[in-house]
Amino acid sequence: MATESSTDTKAPGQYAEVNGIRLYYETHGAGRPLILLHGGLGSGDMFAPVLPKLTERHEVITVDLQGHGRTADIDRPIDARLMADDIAALIDHLALDRPDLVGYSLGGGVAMHTAIKYPAKIRRLVSASVNIRRDAIYPEMLAQQGQVSAAAAEFMKDTPMYQDYKRVAPRPEDFPRLLDKIGQGMASSFDFSEEVRGIQVPTLIVAADADMAPPSHFVEVFKLLGGGLRDGGWTGEGRPQGGHALAILPGLTHYNVFSSPLFIAAVLSFLDDRQPEA
16 A cells, blocks of 8 residues: 655645545645646646635645556556546545536546536536547647657656656656556547537636647537537627636646636636526
């Protein structure tokens, strides 16, 4: 069984034994519960710059996903659909009453699939910088993703990403294995258009204006939710049913959108919307 890293003994969080994994999480602030999910090769720590703003009105639960941060890997692929089961189990473990779910990149995919599979457990969903079709990603990015494997581990030893992993991971020697799994996942073809079309909880789609896929892809996702098809009307009567929304944030990229004040402003505006929900 994994134990906390000896180099990170002051970690403020806890572990939950759920769904066959020992999942690390931290709880910050007070208010309506919000689960916050990080991007690939990151951890809950990546939200530190924006966490204070979120905790002004919310109890924020940051989670280290499978094989990331302080959560040790287990014998299964790195797959957002499988990790969605972890988050659903964590919601039950913590006895949370329909928390909001906010995720970025890999975490946004996990959040999205949690809402798809477990709509009764979620109040609102924010999915940031998530591509729902592999062929929507720019070709040069697909080429870079094709180089992610254990063979790249040595070249990443001096990067802040690896240093953060080494600082907190229960088994730092698992880093090459994590790269292999992430590389395999990114190499797989996927198209979740039909699953997205069926999302039943109010959803905010967020992207940077210079993201990993063109803005048109995120408009496409919004259209699957019934948005962008007609004029919204003077009183919003033409907006998509279900309370869905879209935010393309200016001057940002896939790599800094999650820490932007614009992102947090959009998230809080959507989560605190007082309009009746469908």
